[in-house]
Amino acid sequence: MKKLINKAEDVVREELEGIELAHPDLVKVSYDPAYIVRADAPIKGKVGLVSGGGSGHEPMHGGFVGKGMLDAACPGAVFTSPTPDQMLEATKAVDGGAGVLHIVKNYTGDIMNFEMAADLARGEGIEVESVVVDDDVAVKDSTWTAGRRGVGLTVLMEKIVGAAAEEGRSLKECADLARKVNGQGRSMGMALTSCTVPHVGKPSFDLPEDEMEIGIGIHGEPGRTRMKVEPADKVTEMLLTPVVEDLPFKAGDEVLLFVNSMGGTPLIELYIIYRKAVHMLKEKGIKVTRHLIGPYITSLEMAGTSITLLKLDEDLTKLWDAPVKTAGIRWGI
């Protein structure tokens, strides 16, 4: 294992120390239990937005804490759900009296820990709603699996619902909006290489030099198929076609196209994929009116990409364009 770390067990804490030093204008950091919270939290009368998950997906979620996005983020160990005590303290720290919304990615551990945290917070008199993100079309949505994973759409949901909370919408309105976003967004990802969790020291899975995994999850969970590496245009088709067909996205739709890097794939390659995706969507009569391109929900150093499509309307577009100021995403301010 070759990594720019000190000790494996110190990775998350030292990352938090760096974030605290870099962004004192945006966030405050609590170490025990660990969470990142907006510097001006709690904001009286505003719905608090809390998310969290395993570390290793940076900038998600900690890099999305700030004005117009999340109020707090709970980082777990690398690729491991955070714990209920972190979520409870973060929830208390952002409760401005208008209730708190938990945005939870659909993984067994995240669901259980957030459920326990929501119970504890309600026990302390805080109104809590939870919304689950499950946008990964690579996984069959059936009672025989843990259900679809929450992936790229999480970033878009946190931005859009963050803007809604910022403009003063109620807890119920924010939760309904989050469910609406989840209902009209879909994603799929792929990997060219594996990644190594620092405290494990070995690659999470083996992927031969000339092969790729289509339908990968953000923790290196296997997807639909493993095959020989194909050119970027072919890979883009393999990701975008199932995404478009699943919702389905139709001619006349206006969409946000999000081309994400899994961490190791450079922007030059993301733009090649973006170009092909726009061409494909144009042929189908689907208009890309907003986009996001870059590493926003990563899997450590994994090379690979994911494509997310979100069907937009006037309200969602306005909320997407609204000012945001976080370490990971900022515009309009």
Place this chain on the structure above:
Amino acid sequence: MAISRDDVVTWIKNYAQVINENNEMLTDLDREIGDADHGANMNRGFKAVMTKLPASEDKDIGTVLKSVAMTLLSTVGGAGGPLYSTIFMEAGKVIGPKMEIGLADWYTALQAAATGVANRGKALPNDKTMLDALYPAVDALKRAVDENLPIPEALQVSAEAAHAGMLATIPLVAHKGRASYLGERSAGHQDPGATSTFLLLDTAAKAWADC
């Protein structure tokens, strides 16, 4: 004749040691069908348990178990954190402020633990989870209680049943947790959660062999 508070503390300490020794094996099993962190997560949790145990090890059994539960809840994370925390919490609630327990107490505690895990994780038998080791162990204990077996023998039978249940997860297709994403590809691999659960009960049988 009975399992004392000190025996319970020994069991927990021994299990922390067993987890430390099997850290890599559990993580390797998890690499096959999960996300390669079960051993690491459990080891982090039980190291924390070892640090915090001295604060409660002179209390009653229920208090000891509940404090282990709270430590695991705040240190393990993932799905294993809430699930293992539930085992110790439910067992602690059932046993309550006792300084020693008999076989029937242990059976009701383990049964409550299994019910708690099922409620938290919403898994069914044969979903390829820790319950596939836990349920057979509880059933075997029930029979041992009915037959009035001595404690060491009863625990041995219970651990053997957990072992058989653990091995029986190999051909199963996972329906819960990250392994379920693999579908048919999850068959042919032993479930890491069932494995750490077998180790928990096996450690009890060994720690309480003279009770």
